[in-house]
Amino acid sequence: MGNYSITIKPTSNTSIVKFETDQFITQHQSFEFDNIDQAKSSPLAQQLFYLPFVKKVYISSNFIAIERYNIVEWIDVQDEVAEQIKDFLNSGGVVANVSEEKKKIPVTVYAESTPNPAVLKFVANKKLVTQSYEFTSIDDTKFAPLAAELFHLPFVKGVFIDDNFVSITKYEVAEWNDITLELREFIRTYIESGKTIINANAPKEVKKTQDYLDAQYEERDDISKEIINILEEYIKPAVASDGGNIEFQSYDPKKKKVKVILQGACSGCPSSTYTLKSGIENMLREMMKDKVETVEAING
Structure with a gap:
């Protein structure tokens, strides 16, 4: 059983609404289906096509975008759809069946300097997390396997992960010229192998959840x-x-x-x-x- 939550996001196209998840639902892969026959590999998309107003389904790393027919308005059905998606995911439903040979996705990582000389930013061509995480020691990384492995490198002082990048804070004993290539290759290999960045069962920080932030803002x-x-x-x-x-x-x-x-x-x-x-x-x-x-x- 999962612990997913869904956030409804309107788009510039009034026929399309995004249903964002707080965890990844695919291994950095995207799928687009125009009808239920095309959706044979995706039990989630097939279920959505049983709704008579669903015209097209697009599934990506952390969201499902649905295009509707004009027989309904999203305001009338979007809450119901969000609940259906959440129930499907939390019951362990399969998002998409992908053959093994397609699971390994080519990943590129490049290093980028920051205004802080002790920090280097490693940017990937894939979204890594759905919210930001900061780790100041290995004690913080119980639910963060990538950060935990990075802390095993003796020169890593801190790790910050957000969107598609990892920022590394180093100890003064090391020079960037000596460790940048090692860190870049380590992060690239880790991501490309499909290893977990943040565990799905990681406890949610209340202050970070979108519902809480929205309520706090109001x-x-x-x-x-x-x-x-x-x-x-x-x-x-x-x-x-x-x-x-x-x-x-x-x-x-x-x-x-x-x-x-x-x-x-x-x-x-x-x-x-x-x-x-x-x-x-x-x-x-x-x-x-x-x-x-x-x-x-x-x-x-």
Whole structure:
């Protein structure tokens, strides 16, 4: 029995809705089916085609996208479909039967520098996780096999995994020139062999679940919501490109102070103070006018 949850995501095409899962449902593979005959290899898609309004099914690493016929509107049926998908996955239903020779997917990994000289970002051509994870020691990696194996390398001090990259923090004893190739090949081989990145039975951090984040967002005051939206739209993508992550923690209206959490390459980065003052703080002061004066960072 699984422990999946489903998040409904509208798309720019009103006929198509994505049902995102909080765990991977395929081994970095994608499938597209136009009808029930094509879906013989996918019990999940076949079940969905029994719904009379389903026109096309697309299955990828962590979502199922469904195109509907115009006989219904998604608003009337999407909750029911989400529940059906969740029940199917949690009952151990097979998403797709794939022949053994197709399971090994070619993987490429390249190394990318970050503003933090102690951190290097290793970017894969495959999505690795559905949420971010940070590990500061091997004790944190009980449910994270990739991170656990990386910590067996003597020069690895910290591991941050998000989307399609792994950020490695090294000890000073090692130089990047001496270890980059070894790390890149290690991560590439691990992913290509289909090994588990994060265990499916890993305990979900309540603060990380989308339902919790959505509920928490709705409880925020209007100014905090504005700040979160600015962080998500303008700042988080830039921080992710540097191998890190930023999360809103709090807003103090009296002091006009914003507190954020920095993770990955941004945590403990020598240039993070400059980034905060010249980038994040200036942007928030400009966009929020007289509502924000200072931004304080806390390392994750």
